[in-house]
Amino acid sequence: MVTAVEPKETSKSPSVSHRRDDLSSRLPLRAAQYVRMSTEHQRYSTENQSDAIGRYALERGFEIVRTYEDAGRSGLNIDGRQGLQNLLADIEGRRADFSVVLVYDVSRWGRFPDSDEAAFYEYRCRAAGVNVIYCAEQFENDGSIGSDVQKVVKRRMAAEYSRELSVKVFAGQKRLIELGFRQGGPPGFGLRRQLVDERGNSKGLLDRQQHKSIQTDRVILVPGPSEEAQTVTRIYRDFVDGQLNESEIADRLNRQGIRTDLGRLWTRGTVHQVLINEKYIGHNVWNRGSFKLKQRRVRNGPEAWIRADNVFEPIVDRTLYDTAQAIIEARCRRMTDAEMLELLRRILDRKGALSGLLIDETDDCPSSGSFQRRFGSLVRAYQLVGYTPERDYAYIGINRALRRLHPTVIAEVIDGLKRFGGRVSRDESSELLIVNDEFSVSAVIARCRETAAGKLRWRVRLERSLLPDITVAVRMDGSNIAARDYLILPTVYMDEPVLRLHEYNGISIDSYLFDTLEPLFEMAERISLKEVA
Template sequence: MKSRAAAYVRMSSDRQELSIGTQLAAIHAYASAHELDVIRTYEDAAKSGLEIAHRNGMKSLLRDVMDVPRPFDVVLVYDVSRWGRFKDIDAAAYYEYTCRLHGAKVIYVQEVFGTDEEPMTALLKTLKRAMAAEYSRDLSVKSRAGQDRAVHLGYQMGQLPCLGLTRIAIDRFGNRRPLARGQSKAMQSERIAWVPGPPEEVELVRRIFRLYADANGTIKGVAKQLRDEGLTVPGGHPFTTARVDNLLRCESFAGHFVWGSERYAVGPLKHRRPPTRADNAIEPVIPADLWQRTQDRLWVRRRLRRDKEQMIQVLRERLAEHPGLNCLDLEAMGLRSRRAYTNAFGSVSRALELAGRDPHLVRAQHERQKVVGRRVGDRINRDIARLLRAHGIDCSHHPRSRVLVINGAVRMRLQVLWPRNNRGRQRWYVLKARRPIADFVLLAQMTDEEHAMRFVLIDRAEYRSTTPWLDEQLPPYLTPISTCDGLVQAVRSRVAGLHKADEPS
């Protein structure tokens, strides 16, 4: 009766010529010559032999060999290197011993040593394992040297950003051929270079950088604004916080290549090489001054790895200056994000409570602000209604909200913006917790003396896309209104434009 055997085969990118088929042919030939019946095959195709983490075939084999009853008696492998090129050669011996401990012998069908467990066989196996590990280390050094050289020549091997850059294939004669996203090069000798993408993609990338750096936006706010405008990356995927964050940190937009970052390196930290940098390797997409402003902002807002006590201490220091500190003030002062405090303490309110904030003081302050805000908002709403009626514009109050109904159909909602001290300067926060139930939103930028400094009239689309923080110097797409006549003219122009858009063509 033939003994039951299992075949284990592995192919990695460093030995493509040693295919799965070649290994199986040698294993089946050995099984026929030694009266073995191969009943199972475990395969790890295109998997590195440096570690077992991603080798599902070997992990499945080790699980099955410990079953009771054991499904096979012998494990057939092409050679020692197919079992693994573990940098720690004891790992290869450990996995082989695990099989033998549970009654399944591991046989390397192409090795010269025998199958008996003799001292000389054990010595030869150890030498073979050391040679396999050394081959892997030597190949890694040579591959890294070639990659470093390619990066300094302006050829990138990393993943293309989702926007703003495209690839071209360059052959050994210097001929260039554009590549579509996801398209592979035609020949092994070709090199891949990155060049600026289509003009509309380049302009969108520059706008994302400007929204973050110049408009004092947040990564989350920029992503939301792009989604509200219906913009997507190539392929139709929406802009997420992670995508915007990756774009803002991608050094390729500044013309620099970085290869071999530590987070992608294998092995202990002390053995990792520093990443390879090639500055000014390609044509930049983002101007140098805009890139630097963006990186400066990211550096200020970077997430430091502080423990909870350090986070609470920062809040204590801020509460000493501002006893009524709230969630919105965290962003205004450049502190850790609300999500960071929520993850660490369950909520921002709980973190502020642990830091010593008086909840009764905050509640009382909040109630005072609500009373003042309601009173001031109602007063401004009445003044605007009287102003519009005085200029012949039909205007009435909506019964259940701070909305003015103009000409019986067009709705305009007033939103009062109070000034805040944001990073040493006065700024106004546009609260966009819900969509406006109106055709237009009139933003009133207030002073500390409860008077409107100026107004900004925007439609629904502009309201969704505008930056959450407004400075004294408004973005170019927003028009300030500082006089009564200017407000009346802006309302008339907006209402006329809305009626014109509703007329059938």
């Protein structure tokens, strides 16, 4: 049951109760409600919050005219919370047609690790003339000393709850890793995720983006189709026995028509990841990187990794794997610090910038991980060659690499359309693809950007002047080496020149996101009238 204690009058500001004494003589106060649910408790569902807020509004004489919602969103930061962002934008943009915001309790406003951040967002509302009221708290948010003290305590309690939960979750995940169970992430080329029950009995394979639904079920890695497992072994053999480098192996795989587990072309970086990942010899390694309390992504050193050896069925012989690691390490060991830094300077002179991607895609160069191990961090190596990454310019090298990737994407689209029986021509002036003389397609690549809080963002530039019928936007992954997914967007959504995408954008956009380009290719398929009949 929602209860509230009427505040005492203060000389500093009028109380909420005083402002409501004459409710019977005027119209109800217009209010907006803000509801947020993470995943921790059903009692915090947005429906339950709305019901409680509705009862509070009825008792206090408020009329709810707007709802701002963040469903399935963490309260640890504001990134990804579009509802709260829209609320603040409407209030500060003077578009709000309400004078108060009703929130279930302090924790729904946020569980910010820094309680001052929660106070900051509330202050922004109040400075624009809109008060925030917490309906289920035992205090009125009236500016009195008592309410301010209780708010500070509640905010710290909300933050401490998240910290304690993070510690418990980490301990649980660590225990599962040590028991040999997989924790998150795609299996990788040549491997599959197998669902097992609490007794270890197989319940079948999980497809991409499928998840376990029973709490006691677990996931392990098993070898995938034999042809994929053989390809993994051949990658190691070509590298060790054939003395081919990663770029040469990638070219060979692409010429043979072999694609990655995501159906994409191989690159030096994707081959290198196969060569260095211990899961191919049956080891379970976790916590290489962390993102605690969604504040800052950290790359952990080997001493912080959680591991369990020999818990999965291996694909690659251990001796072959160790030989490959020795070759990779030797590439770094052969060079002195001065030689490695000189190589870094040459990359900088040639590319105009430095990044892990540029290093990993440079032939006959130690990997970015080798530079990290040798100099402590990439940033330290950059500093030693006189390069300071700047937020505004560090993307230059990535953009160059993506421009080189664009012809490959166009070729992939054309090949797929033709494979489904479509006729494709290319308009040389506009570079649009004309399919079956029926519709036009524009292909763009969207670079992945990471916010300070570790969130992924994309900007898709739309060719509004050309107005293609379909825009295919390739959303790159966090490393900007491989495609993450594909946005197949009809012209009707091209109201703006730039589309700003988050990891999750709501059904109106995410319904056009696909793991492959097959839905586009199927649009070009020709079906005989007899088959249709």
